[in-house]
Amino acid sequence: MIDHYDWRGGREAMLRFGPTNGPIVVIAMPLFEEANRTRAFVVTLCRALAAREVASALPDLPGQGESVLPTDDARLDDWRAAFAAAAGNIGRHVHGVALRSGAAIDGEARLESRWRLSPLPGAAALSELRRAASTGGTAIPVQPGADCPPLLLAGNRIAPPLFNALTDDGAVAVPDGPLRTVRLVSDPQPADRKVDAAPLWRRAEPGNDPALAALLADDIAAWIARCGG
């Protein structure tokens, strides 16, 4: 169902899946291009969670997805505040699921636990856009001034404040509370579990992987049960 949530800057849409009671997770999607590449997979994951009696909420961020806020007005601190508000809107015992650079925006939310898939900081999310733009022949300033017009990076209009805030977000934040990190076998970084799958978020053509969604839904359901449900 299509729900909504209110935050200090307005109202945004939020997809809801699963039962009306029981455990619930709020999902932080990857930023930018990776959101498009993983949207079908994330919805498959939400349905797999629902089959395991776990509800989920998928909030749109201000200036992304269906948001009426102009893309140029998107800011990293607003994304964090909006995600925290979305988590607060849906209940008191909410668990977090962050995919990729979604881990850059879940830090302010009050969450019972955090489960992350292949997390990366905002700076790394930005660097791929920069690289695509520069490979395509566009010169990108290192630190655009505040009066610089929004930059067009691989189809994304990014204003200097967002660009610079992402550049400064150099490491994945580790907030207090239970945290589980899952990565792919191909990723040498440390994780609580490694799963053997291809990185859907890199595929030039968006794909899906129902077997991976089922495997991750099992992992998430078991994790939040261990964290008190």
Place this chain on the structure above:
Amino acid sequence: MLPDDNSTIETTVRAVLRDVLGLSEARAAALRDDTLLFGAMPELDSMAVAGVLTELEERLGILIEDDEVDGEMLETFGALVRFAAAKAPR
């Protein structure tokens, strides 16, 4: 533990091309030292190049500067493996 020997690096580069470009196992396995990449492989556009390089950075724990990216290092599979091997930590 970061991959640090040449056969591991070649395996990683092969897997990255397979995963980013959506190559079949057979096409990925058929990549040889002199297989032409950029300009010869239609899947490898500028967004895909960015994905390949970023994925290599993540899997190998290396950093690739924009000014190091040129047609030469992307010309063949072997050239890309040698570039990655030269960047990998020892």
